[in-house]
Amino acid sequence: MKTDWIRIVDARAQDAVGKRCEIRGWVRTRRDSKGGFSFIEVNDGSSLGNLQIVAPAELANYADEVQKLTAGCSVVIAGDLLESPAKGQDTELHATSVRVLGWADPDTYPLQKKRHSFEKLREWAHLRPRTNTLGAVMRVRNQICQSIHDFFHENGFLYTHTPIITASDCEGAGEMFRVTSLDLEMLAKSGGPVKYEYDFFDKPTFLTVSGQLEGETYATALGRIYTFGPTFRAENSNTSRHLAEFWMVEPEAAFFDLADAMKLAEDFLKRIFTDCLNHCDEDMQFFNKMIQKGVLDQIRSVIERPFGHMTYTEAIKVLETCDAKFDYPVSWGTDLQAEHERYLTEHHVKGPVILTDYPSSIKPFYMRVSDDGRTVAAMDVLVPGVGEIIGGSQREERLDVLTGRMEEARLDKADYGWYLDLRRFGTVPHAGFGLGLERAVQYVTGMTNIRDVIPFPRTPGNAEF
RNA sequence: UCCCCUGUAGCUCAGUCGGUAGAGCAGCGGACUGUUAAUCCGCCUGUCACAGGUUCGAGUCCUGUCGGGGGAGCCA
Numbered sequence: 001m002k003t004d005w006i007r008i009v010d011a012r013a014q015d016a017v018g019k020r021c022e023i024r025g026w027v028r029t030r031r032d033s034k035g036g037f038s039f040i041e042v043n044d045g046s047s048l049g050n051l052q053i054v055a056p057a058e059l060a061n062y063a064d065e066v067q068k069l070t071a072g073c074s075v076v077i078a079g080d081l082l083e084s085p086a087k088g089q090d091t092e093l094h095a096t097s098v099r100v101l102g103w104a105d106p107d108t109y110p111l112q113k114k115r116h117s118f119e120k121l122r123e124w125a126h127l128r129p130r131t132n133t134l135g136a137v138m139r140v141r142n143q144i145c146q147s148i149h150d151f152f153h154e155n156g157f158l159y160t161h162t163p164i165i166t167a168s169d170c171e172g173a174g175e176m177f178r179v180t181s182l183d184l185e186m187l188a189k190s191g192g193p194v195k196y197e198y199d200f201f202d203k204p205t206f207l208t209v210s211g212q213l214e215g216e217t218y219a220t221a222l223g224r225i226y227t228f229g230p231t232f233r234a235e236n237s238n239t240s241r242h243l244a245e246f247w248m249v250e251p252e253a254a255f256f257d258l259a260d261a262m263k264l265a266e267d268f269l270k271r272i273f274t275d276c277l278n279h280c281d282e283d284m285q286f287f288n289k290m291i292q293k294g295v296l297d298q299i300r301s302v303i304e305r306p307f308g309h310m311t312y313t314e315a316i317k318v319l320e321t322c323d324a325k326f327d328y329p330v331s332w333g334t335d336l337q338a339e340h341e342r343y344l345t346e347h348h349v350k351g352p353v354i355l356t357d358y359p360s361s362i363k364p365f366y367m368r369v370s371d372d373g374r375t376v377a378a379m380d381v382l383v384p385g386v387g388e389i390i391g392g393s394q395r396e397e398r399l400d401v402l403t404g405r406m407e408e409a410r411l412d413k414a415d416y417g418w419y420l421d422l423r424r425f426g427t428v429p430h431a432g433f434g435l436g437l438e439r440a441v442q443y444v445t446g447m448t449n450i451r452d453v454i455p456f457p458r459t460p461g462n463a464e465f
Numbered sequence: 466u467c468c469c470c471u472g473u474a475g476c477u478c479a480g481u482c483g484g485u486a487g488a489g490c491a492g493c494g495g496a497c498u499g500u501u502a503a504u505c506c507g508c509c510u511g512u513c514a515c516a517g518g519u520u521c522g523a524g525u526c527c528u529g530u531c532g533g534g535g536g537a538g539c540c541a
Contacts, residue, residue, distance in 0.1 A: 031500050039500050088501050112476060112491050119533060120476070235539055236466055248541060391541065436541030
């Protein structure tokens with residue numbers, strides 16, 4: 001008779017008691033008892049907690065295999081799930097067979113039965129998902145991705161795939177990665193000018209820094225769309241909040257104004273946070289206890305309270321009249337510094353705040369110019385700890401205003417003909433925003449370094465694995 | 466890219482005033498135990514990041530390179 005293979009998350013549940021089953025996973029630790037059995041803790045990634053196995057000495061391979069199990073070994077274990085007589089777990093599996101699939105030499109296996117620093121774990125990026133913290137992070141990250149799709153699907157947004165290779169420099173700013181099939185070695189030796197007509201696309205191409213402009217084309221046809229994919233910035237940024245390759249969610253909706261976009265952003269974030277609390281309880285308890293004390297209360301309070309709203313002009317007034325000392329001066333027309341944003345979220349509002357109506361001079365050309373002529377319909381959602389988590393705006397739908405702004409930004413209109421067509425033919429008000437996935441994961445988990453919330457972080461000088 | 470900090474055993478770190486290295490954990494051996502960060506006893510472990518320099522003598526002081534961290538800028 002074939003024994004049911006079940007996941008450890010299910011085997012640990014009270015209602016699994018009485019089942020005869022099989023589990024498959026990796027040994028975390030083993031403790032021997034001279035009472036004639038060993039305890040083996042096994043994890044299969046389905047939950048933070050391990051399943052305790054009681055392996056009796058009667059097993060045929062007890063002496064030569066079971067007692068030699070160490071952290072990292074892969075095993076298939078069959079037995080009976082019983083109520084655990086000891087504290088620490090509801091259930092335990094009394095093994096009738098322990099099969100070792102792969103050994104992990106304890107002399108050379110890097111992960112030990114102890115806490116490792118996140119810096120060290122980054123060197124073992126291929127093994128770190130086997131740790132408690134990275135496993136929990138990846139389950140929460142998965143939940144957030146699922147919530148993103150659920151939320152937009154339920155609100156009538158179509159998942160749209162915008163290109164990763166692009167010829168347009170979306171925001172006229174930010175270093176981009178080049179995409180080429182030219183032989184750079186040969187090119188360097190030849191010393192001649194680059195002939196793009198010989199390149200794959202006949203022109204210079206790059207990895208996308210945003211799917212927004214392409215997203216707008218589909219929003220002005222399908223109504224509501226969102227993109228969700230990898231995004232690339234070749235900025236030489238060395239911070240705990242920046243990656244060269246990260247994932248971004250960008251909803252775009254026709255007939256939305258700035259207020260609609262703000263409401264969407266707030267509902268969206270609250271939905272993600274709620275789902276994490278409801279579906280990742282064990283992992284969230286872990287973060288609350290081991291990573292950032294109080295992160296659960298923080299998230300709960302964000303869900304319960306409406307987000308603070310402030311215009312840029314109001315924020316400047318608050319910063320100018322507050323008692324705090326800043327390294328950078330505050331004045332209308334300059335961009336807010338990290339220290340300013342931190343003051344607003346951590347001291348003034350004490351929670352997430354949406355800042356709106358920034359000066360047009362510090363925002364990109366595509367944001368809609370307001371009636372005052374000095375500001376644009378932009379919004380940034382700032383959260384304590386992480387800073388800007390969402391940036392968005394109502395888009396400029398008036399052709400003449402848009403082309404005027406492009407001229408100010410010294411952009412070549414010829415490169416944006418297709419984008420301008422959206423305003424030439426059936427233009428409509430529309431709005432959207434971008435959410436950095438990793439920053440959302442950081443906020444929910446309390447992880448301080450963005451490199452620890454993505455499986456294989458890409459940063460300047462680092463593309464291992 | 467800039468500023469600051471840092472690099473010593475498999476891991477986390479100590480190493481005083483310059484006199485060629487030590488602890489905990491892990492591992493291994495033993496004891497003990499329905500254990501759960503198990504506990505107790507014993508044993509093993511080093512290109513002190515790398516390259517120069519000062520000095521009778523450098524883990525320690527100086528210079529450079531590389532790696533890591535924190536902060537800033539840019540942003541998501």
